[in-house]
Amino acid sequence: MMKALQRNNVHVLGTGDRVLMFAHGYGCDQSMWRHVYPSFLDKFKVILFDYVGSGSSDASAFDRTRYSTLNGYASDVLEILHELEIERVNFVGHSVSSMIGALAANREPDRFDSLVMIGPSPSYINDGDYIGGFDKEDIDGLLSSLESNHMAWSATMASVIMGNPESPELAGELEASFCRMDPILAHHFARVTFLSDNRADLPQIKTRTLILQCVKDMIAPASVGEYVHQCIPGSQYAVMDATGHCPHMSSPKEVTREILAFL
Template sequence: MTAIHRNNVKVLGSGEQTIMFAHGYGCDQSMWRHVYPAFLDDYKVVLFDYVGSGESDATAFSTSRYSTLHGYALDVLDIMEELNLRDAHFVGHSVSAMIGALASIDASDRFKTLTMIGPSPCYINSGDYQGGMQRADVESLLDTLESNHVAWAATMAPAIMGNPETPELAGELEASFCRMDPFLANHFARVTFLSDNRADLPKVKTRTLVLQCQRDVIAGTSVGKYVHEWLPNSQLVMMDATGHCPHMSAPLEVIKEVRKFLT
């Protein structure tokens, strides 16, 4: 099976440079629809779904391959290899920020830049590090997801999205959560929320933009600052946007900052 089929890859635009958009947990490539059209005139745009998300081929799922974020990073590298991509601009939302970082460590020649939207190398508080949640809180969240996927989605989507003045956005995120197979949703969530990739940050040599939102319950401002401090070649932009999904709630601001970074 090719990665193009497995990950439901779409290639649009005809620019000489390539920009690749990678979705976050519980989402799919459709969440980029307010952002990627702005880049079609100047870039070749690559969209895809991780195995278990969107229109990917769920039969390709392997517990061993996807036991860590490295398995999802392999998805990214497989796609890049099949498309023969070099010096690509990678834009990753949420967990995809760390997935992109891991992929860039393994194959730095394939990446020209990384853009991390709401990144977190570790969601669990540890010593002086404040990831935002206690271990017990994460375990409780994951247990709830496993026991009642639909109720978990209904509770978490509004909190993650923020922006209560536009409830349709939370509704879209909730629907996306619910479309996932419950087993695959639970597996990806455990890998996402229990990962600790803090030690990987100094290994990332690719020039990186960290886009941080205000009032993000998943990856707070202290986490964005931490990522910036530990990435050797990065810049941090604190956006006016709020919540964890600015590519949906404030796409024009995301477009502006990514364009500024790339040019």
């Protein structure tokens, strides 16, 4: 039995020789890529999946110890690739998946052809000269409000994360996705996401990398994207004429164009 494929609700589409894996951000699932991945099906084999606790993954596979750091999620990515016998992959990660992909690529660099990071942040918390965008108190408050009222947090944060107030249906979709998560698993993944510090992992990346940054992003501001770009040797950096933290949902054509050009 293919354990990881079932656990992570893996779908493989397309017939191309090259492989493209799309990895969703916190509170999301693989459906968020539906406006992007069809453009790649003629040239790539496309892998879609859900992290444990998200989407239609097997929530019973949740293990507090395994998933106490982003390395546990990186292990899931590698196990999926092993089970599918994928020798080379182009990995596209949104938000926290940018760092999960980086950790996986650092562990098995020969398996990764390229990394695309959409709105990456190696650390959300300001630290001396490093501006992550939030003070520690902000993050602590965010996590405690999520723990005390999952639904209210989802409603408030979805519009902040998404931006694009002229398209309220986008924030509505994100809010619904947040609300579908089991509250305990949602809080756990949020804690791991927002308290992780992967700055030391960036200079070790040997994989060809593209960083996609939105002009205005409340969660991962441009200063963070520039920091990631400076830390990853030889990386490419593109600022898109898009706003919010989920450009693959709000500006999918631009995201698709940038990824295609890079690949």
